[in-house]
Amino acid sequence: MTRVVRPIRLSLNQRVLTIRRAHHLSVGLIMYFPLEAPEVALPEVGMWQQVARALGKDAILDEGLPKPRGEVLVFGRAYAPGGRPQPAFSARLQVGRDEAPLVDKSLYVIGKRRWQRGGPTEPEPITEMDLAWENAFGGPDYPPNPKGMGLAPVDEDGARVHLLPRLEHPQHLVASPGDRPPPACFGALDPTLAGRMAKMGTYGSKWVEQDFPGFARDLDPEYFQVAPEDQRLPGYFEGGEPLVLENMHPTKARLQARVPSVRARCFIQREGDAAARGDAPLEEIATRLETVILLPNVERGVAIFRGVIDVAEDDAADLAVLLIALDRADAPRPVEHYREVLARRLDKERGHVHSLRDKDLLPQADPGAPAVSFPDDRLSDMDELLARRGHMERRSRARAQRELDRARAAAVLLGQEPDEALPAELPAAPEPPGLDEMAEFVERMEAEAGALASEAEAERLSAEEQARRACADQGIDFDAMVEKGRREGGGPPTFRAAEEIARLRELAEAGRVGGVPMEDLEAKLADPAFLDGLHRTEAALLTSYRASAHLLAPAAPRGEAAQSALRADVERALAEGASLARRDLTGADLRGV
Numbered sequence: 001m002t003r004v005v006r007p008i009r010l011s012l013n014q015r016v017l018t019i020r021r022a023h024h025l026s027v028g029l030i031m032y033f034p035l036e037a038p039e040v041a042l043p044e045v046g047m048w049q050q051v052a053r054a055l056g057k058d059a060i061l062d063e064g065l066p067k068p069r070g071e072v073l074v075f076g077r078a079y080a081p082g083g084r085p086q087p088a089f090s091a092r093l094q095v096g097r098d099e100a101p102l103v104d105k106s107l108y109v110i111g112k113r114r115w116q117r118g119g120p121t122e123p124e125p126i127t128e129m130d131l132a133w134e135n136a137f138g139g140p141d142y143p144p145n146p147k148g149m150g151l152a153p154v155d156e157d158g159a160r161v162h163l164l165p166r167l168e169h170p171q172h173l174v175a176s177p178g179d180r181p182p183p184a185c186f187g188a189l190d191p192t193l194a195g196r197m198a199k200m201g202t203y204g205s206k207w208v209e210q211d212f213p214g215f216a217r218d219l220d221p222e223y224f225q226v227a228p229e230d231q232r233l234p235g236y237f238e239g240g241e242p243l244v245l246e247n248m249h250p251t252k253a254r255l256q257a258r259v260p261s262v263r264a265r266c267f268i269q270r271e272g273d274a275a276a277r278g279d280a281p282l283e284e285i286a287t288r289l290e291t292v293i294l295l296p297n298v299e300r301g302v303a304i305f306r307g308v309i310d311v312a313e314d315d316a317a318d319l320a321v322l323l324i325a326l327d328r329a330d331a332p333r334p335v336e337h338y339r340e341v342l343a344r345r346l347d348k349e350r351g352h353v354h355s356l357r358d359k360d361l362l363p364q365a366d367p368g369a370p371a372v373s374f375p376d377d378r379l380s381d382m383d384e385l386l387a388r389r390g391h392m393e394r395r396s397r398a399r400a401q402r403e404l405d406r407a408r409a410a411a412v413l414l415g416q417e418p419d420e421a422l423p424a425e426l427p428a429a430p431e432p433p434g435l436d437e438m439a440e441f442v443e444r445m446e447a448e449a450g451a452l453a454s455e456a457e458a459e460r461l462s463a464e465e466q467a468r469r470a471c472a473d474q475g476i477d478f479d480a481m482v483e484k485g486r487r488e489g490g491g492p493p494t495f496r497a498a499e500e501i502a503r504l505r506e507l508a509e510a511g512r513v514g515g516v517p518m519e520d521l522e523a524k525l526a527d528p529a530f531l532d533g534l535h536r537t538e539a540a541l542l543t544s545y546r547a548s549a550h551l552l553a554p555a556a557p558r559g560e561a562a563q564s565a566l567r568a569d570v571e572r573a574l575a576e577g578a579s580l581a582r583r584d585l586t587g588a589d590l591r592g593v
């Protein structure tokens with residue numbers, strides 16, 4: 001199965017076509033762009049939404065077939081200038097410079113009319129109308145446009161009326177009911193129209209023997225063209241051609257734009273041992289800009305680039321990788337750049353993160369160009385969810401700031417200096433990374449987490465070593481004490497220097513009372529260094545515990561009586577302004593305190 005590597009903002013249409021028993025993969029690279037900034041690739045989710053509205057739910061954006069020359073299509077509605085109802089007005093499309101346009105086509109948009117006494121009635125004033133084949137000349141018995149109107153009378157409100165077409169070409173106006181003009185529209189020709197089918201070739205017994213299931217040998221490549229003939233170019237688009245659209249926007253009588261000046265890149269790796277090893281050569285496939293689709297009502301456009309690849313299988317299964325991208329026309333990136341991008345995206349550990357970096361496969365922004373943004377420049381509805389999440393995070397930060405303010409106020413009431421222990425404000429929240437920065441963000445977070453883990457492990461080992469030395473100085477078996485803690489459950493060390501000193505003094509006192517004084521023990525208790533060593537042992541054990549508590553069993557829950565007593569002790573200490581430092585609050589339930 002072919003692995004497809006593409007930016008999120010570039011759509012892909014693949015189709016294998018077979019001619020003379022040879023298989024070819026037609027690759028369509030589909031770019032959705034704003035007319036005011038044609039080098040900006042917008043997310044495809046917005047494209048499919050607009051295409052469905054403008055072309056209709058059953059329309060085909062791209063048939064996936066390589067065209068022998070470029071062409072332009074327009075979908076949407078025509079609007080009367082100034083928004084004022086008019087009986088008729090024109091809609092115009094121009095591609096290329098004024099002095100030598102590649103395409104210059106106008107249509108008359110006319111209000112509803114019908115034939116009456118051999119002549120047309122006056123057009124009803126209109127403000128807008130669909131630029132659709134249904135409004136052009138035609139009818140069920142007219143092969144050039146079975147969807148059209150005006151060929152014959154139809155039933156309307158219980159009467160037979162003979163309507164006139166509402167879209168007409170200025171050079172082929174309907175003058176009488178018997179006229180049969182070519183239908184006029186800016187949209188795509190249906191693949192089943194007689195004019196297109198005649199170019200599809202001959203499909204008989206010879207075709208079955210020689211070419212089945214591919215196209216016929218006498219196929220005319222013009223069959224692949226879907227635009228009306230007067231919207232086809234002599235060659236392909238070069239990029240940057242001026243565009244003019246008149247009376248096709250609700251408020252702008254004239255739209256001026258240009259064809260995107262970008263270069264489409266297409267690379268493949270073929271299946272084989274080299275592909276399995278990951279060192280297969282990256283072959284570049286030549287592309288050309290074949291089709292420009294304009295949606296002037298929403299000031300958007302679609303550019304379709306095409307590349308054709310010879311393949312061995314009729315499903316292109318002999319391709320291991322297909323990579324597509326866009327470059328600036330004046331600054332294409334070297335093949336080595338795409339080798340590196342492919343290697344990062346195929347990486348088993350971080351490939352899924354690198355696949356979010358659209359900037360690796362899209363034109364680099366001009367540093368001097370002003371930043372532009374568009375309402376449909378979002379990848380999915382997830383953006384709205386993230387926006388709501390950002391609102392929730394702001395509320396959480398506000399709540400945390402209020403808690404911090406209360407804690408500082410409590411410190412003042414206890415006679416403490418709040419600035420010594422608490423900040424005045426929460427630290428600034430870091431800006432969340434964009435998708436293009438996600439890979440670096442993850443790598444940075446992993447590096448920081450690794451450094452923190454190494455630092456914590458070093459601190460744990462250091463604390464453990466100090467605890468071992470302190471225990472050894474006091475004749476305590478460190479490993480036995482740790483093992484006992486594991487058996488009996490988690491929680492902080494139970495060793496307390498004060499309790500141990502009190503126990504030893506009781507033991508020494510018992511010896512004196514019993515007439516068996518313990519001189520060595522008496523000497524140790526009188527030695528400040530010995531007493532200090534016990535306190536250092538307690539501190540070292542606690543430090544070691546803090547560094548490794550997450551690796552130990554959880555502390556045993558306190559009983560209800562012990563829990564109540566501990567809570568009461570804490571509440572009493574807070575009421576008296578006493579410090580809670582060095583108190584064992586393990587397992588305490590202090591909710592609401």
